[in-house]
Amino acid sequence: MGRHYFISDLHLGASYITDARAHEARVVSFLDSIKHDAASLYMVGDVLDYWFEYRNVVPRGHVRFFGKLAELADAGVKLFWFTGNHDVWLRDYLSKEIGITVYYGNTVVNIEGQQVLVSHGDDVGHQSALYRFTRWCFYNPVCQWLYAGIHPRWTSQIATGWSSNNRTSRDVQKELLTAQTAAEDLKSFALQYSQSHPAVKHFIFGHLHIAQHVLLDNGVSVTFLGDWINQDTYAVFNSGNIELNHWES
Numbered sequence: 001m002g003r004h005y006f007i008s009d010l011h012l013g014a015s016y017i018t019d020a021r022a023h024e025a026r027v028v029s030f031l032d033s034i035k036h037d038a039a040s041l042y043m044v045g046d047v048l049d050y051w052f053e054y055r056n057v058v059p060r061g062h063v064r065f066f067g068k069l070a071e072l073a074d075a076g077v078k079l080f081w082f083t084g085n086h087d088v089w090l091r092d093y094l095s096k097e098i099g100i101t102v103y104y105g106n107t108v109v110n111i112e113g114q115q116v117l118v119s120h121g122d123d124v125g126h127q128s129a130l131y132r133f134t135r136w137c138f139y140n141p142v143c144q145w146l147y148a149g150i151h152p153r154w155t156s157q158i159a160t161g162w163s164s165n166n167r168t169s170r171d172v173q174k175e176l177l178t179a180q181t182a183a184e185d186l187k188s189f190a191l192q193y194s195q196s197h198p199a200v201k202h203f204i205f206g207h208l209h210i211a212q213h214v215l216l217d218n219g220v221s222v223t224f225l226g227d228w229i230n231q232d233t234y235a236v237f238n239s240g241n242i243e244l245n246h247w248e249s
Contacts, residue, residue, distance in 0.1 A: 209226065
């Protein structure tokens with residue numbers, strides 16, 4: 001039947017990653033290691049640090065990564081991409097070229113007869129008013145149209161500079177506490193959601209850069225996928241169970 005893999009927050013192409021080629025190669029090696037037993041691969045947001053598709057133009061880079069995804073797809077592995085707050089502007093390029101199914105926002109998927117809610121994590125639970133407004137702008141068609149009218153030499157610099165500044169100027173301890181608080185909020189969301197949707201037995205989130213797998217009091221599992229900046233973590237759904245693992249090349 002094959003195994004079902006979940007990864008998130010690879011942030012490929014991020015300017016704050018010292019050796020971008022080695023970072024991409026590590027991800028590609030992981031993908032190569034699962035190609036023989038994977039039934040599906042779920043990429044749960046922020047796979048790319050920045051991506052904006054114009055109608056006839058896409059950003060440069062990530063050739064080896066996209067090539068490996070194409071190889072997996074050609075081998076029969078089903079590929080799913082849930083947009084995050086960094087790669088929100090996916091259109092139809094990867095769907096047409098590789099066959100990736102793209103999801104925008106949280107979605108309940110059926111895996112081996114079990115219902116699993118998959119979300120990047122920035123679209124459920126508590127979010128600040130400023131973040132909700134920013135996310136609304138990101139998804140708003142008018143805002144996207146206006147943004148697309150700016151030359152890529154400016155938009156790419158703005159986006160990558162913003163991302164780099166957020167990462168390099170952060171207070172690490174404060175950010176960890178914020179992520180832990182957000183994780184508890186998402187656990188509460190999962191508990192409440194499962195009460196009204198009892199068929200959903202598993203919740204899988206990215207976004208927080210926390211690697212954690214827990215069982216709630218009602219038996220529902222919640223998995224935070226970590227990242228591929230410092231942790232190289234992934235989850236596997238197999239025979240109705242979810243395992244959170246660390247990959248070593």
